[in-house]
Amino acid sequence: MLKIRDLSTAVIGPLSLTVAPGQCVAISGPSGAGKSLLLRAIADLDPWQGEIFLDETPAHAMNAADWRRQVQLLPAEPQWWASTVAGHFPPETDVDPTLLGFGLEVWQWPVQRLSSGEKQRLALLRALARRPRVLLLDEPTANLDDASARRVEALVADYRGQHQAMVVWVSHAGAQRVRVADSYYEMDAGQLRQEAE
Amino acid sequence: MSELILLSPLDLGIASALILLLALLSWRMRLGLGNDLMISGARTVVQLLLVGLILTAVFEQQRLVWVVLISVVMLLVAGREAMARQERRFAGWWGFGVGTLSMFVSSFTMTLFALLAVIGPEPWYTPQYAIPLLGMVLGNTMTGIALALDRLTQNAWDQRAIIEQRLMLGESAGEAVRDIRRHSMRNGMIPSINAMAVAGIVSLPGMMTGQVLAGSPPMEAVKYQILGMFLITAGTGFGTLAAVWLGARRLFDDRQRLRLDRTRLRSE
Numbered sequence: 001m002l003k004i005r006d007l008s009t010a011v012i013g014p015l016s017l018t019v020a021p022g023q024c025v026a027i028s029g030p031s032g033a034g035k036s037l038l039l040r041a042i043a044d045l046d047p048w049q050g051e052i053f054l055d056e057t058p059a060h061a062m063n064a065a066d067w068r069r070q071v072q073l074l075p076a077e078p079q080w081w082a083s084t085v086a087g088h089f090p091p092e093t094d095v096d097p098t099l100l101g102f103g104l105e106v107w108q109w110p111v112q113r114l115s116s117g118e119k120q121r122l123a124l125l126r127a128l129a130r131r132p133r134v135l136l137l138d139e140p141t142a143n144l145d146d147a148s149a150r151r152v153e154a155l156v157a158d159y160r161g162q163h164q165a166m167v168v169w170v171s172h173a174g175a176q177r178v179r180v181a182d183s184y185y186e187m188d189a190g191q192l193r194q195e196a197e
Numbered sequence: 198m199s200e201l202i203l204l205s206p207l208d209l210g211i212a213s214a215l216i217l218l219l220a221l222l223s224w225r226m227r228l229g230l231g232n233d234l235m236i237s238g239a240r241t242v243v244q245l246l247l248v249g250l251i252l253t254a255v256f257e258q259q260r261l262v263w264v265v266l267i268s269v270v271m272l273l274v275a276g277r278e279a280m281a282r283q284e285r286r287f288a289g290w291w292g293f294g295v296g297t298l299s300m301f302v303s304s305f306t307m308t309l310f311a312l313l314a315v316i317g318p319e320p321w322y323t324p325q326y327a328i329p330l331l332g333m334v335l336g337n338t339m340t341g342i343a344l345a346l347d348r349l350t351q352n353a354w355d356q357r358a359i360i361e362q363r364l365m366l367g368e369s370a371g372e373a374v375r376d377i378r379r380h381s382m383r384n385g386m387i388p389s390i391n392a393m394a395v396a397g398i399v400s401l402p403g404m405m406t407g408q409v410l411a412g413s414p415p416m417e418a419v420k421y422q423i424l425g426m427f428l429i430t431a432g433t434g435f436g437t438l439a440a441v442w443l444g445a446r447r448l449f450d451d452r453q454r455l456r457l458d459r460t461r462l463r464s465e
Contacts, residue, residue: 043365044452044454045361045364045365045454045455046454047450047452047454060452064369064452064453064454065364065367065368065369065370065453066367068364068365068366068367069366069367070367072365072366072367073365074365075361075362075365077358078362079358079359079361079362081356081359081362081363088366126366127365127366130366130367
């Protein structure tokens with residue numbers, strides 16, 4: 001269970017949100033509403049006030065690096081720094097790149113050759129390789145064609161089902177949030193409002 | 198041994214004509230260096246004359262309290278200078294504190310070590326030894342620390358997206374900034390390592406040149422220069438290590454968040 005109580009930063013909140021194990025919550029709203037800042041605060045990348053619990057453990061009781069490994073933020077523009085794709089994954093990873101349409105040779109690809117869509121898809125694999133309890137997805141299909149977007153949606157749904165993981169999915173596309181999420185929120189001017197199913 | 202040739206004010210006046218000539222050329226060519234040249238040249242004269250007066254007095258007195266006082270002033274000025282050389286620096290007292298504290302720890306330790314364990318003058322704080330040694334170590338440490346901290350904060354700013362990405366993947370602050378820390382260390386240390394490598398071949402180091410000009414036998418000057426080189430490199434190395442360690446910690450808060458809001462551009 002991811003439980004957020006009266007979370008606020010310099011720009012957003014105070015707001016509350018609860019995500020049950022295996023649940024996916026979609027958040028949409030105009031740009032500048034604070035969606036990305038909300039995800040950054042939950043991942044503890046920006047200073048915030050309030051309370052965040054993961055399975056009853058408060059964020060502050062956990063080492064910050066452990067917290068971020070378990071509460072993975074997938075940013076809208078993922079960064080790559082090592083020379084090959086494999087350099088960004090744990091040595092004994094068991095994620096399967098073929099699920100997102102890559103061949104096994106993808107591990108040796110130089111990162112400067114990756115398109116923005118490839119970067120986005122591989123970043124999802126990279127996050128899943130850390131076995132997070134919570135996935136915070138910031139428009140993870142923004143640079144993808146329909147077929148690739150569907151594969152990403154399916155992979156997240158599988159992971160969620162298998163590990164009872166919690167997902168917060170920021171998405172502009174109305175049709176997508178109906179496909180991926182169990183409940184919907186609208187964010188505007190730093191405030192969160194639940195919408196009817 | 199030949200008698201020490203004393204320089205008259207006229208001799209120095211002739212030498213200053215060279216700087217004047219360079220400044221004139223710079224104004225003619227609109228290089229924008231003329232004013233800086235003149236101001237820095239004037240500062241050299243005034244500052245060194247003042248130091249000469251002070252040192253003359255201190256050397257006569259042989260009092261520990263004067264040596265300490267002069268050392269503190271040297272440290273504070275070096276701290277300010279190291280801060281001024283950084284394009285992006287830590288905000289508030291940290292901007293001054295990180296470099297100054299590191300310089301204090303390394304330069305003073307090195308100088309004390311040389312005085313107590315190597316040279317052994319009587320008393321140990323004999324200003325003829327203590328002040329030039331400290332000045333030499335401090336000046337080089339200041340350059341190393343300024344270069345390293347400048348690289349650290351600049352790289353952290355340029356690569357902030359990558360640092361945060363590594364944090365998102367569950368790396369600790371130390372892991373996320375490791376490459377940058379290493380590059381910063383290298384940047385600070387390379388000048389003194391290079392200086393050791395070319396010493397005596399490409400350049401006669403300043404301290405040795407001074408001693409030889411003042412009439413010391415070359416072998417004695419060389420021995421002091423070797424000691425000086427080692428002290429400089431060790432002082433720069435330990436000082437840079439401390440500054441980069443402190444600086445890299447200051448870039449993150451207690452929750453290992455990258456806090457570039459703790460830095461300011463020089464112009465801000």
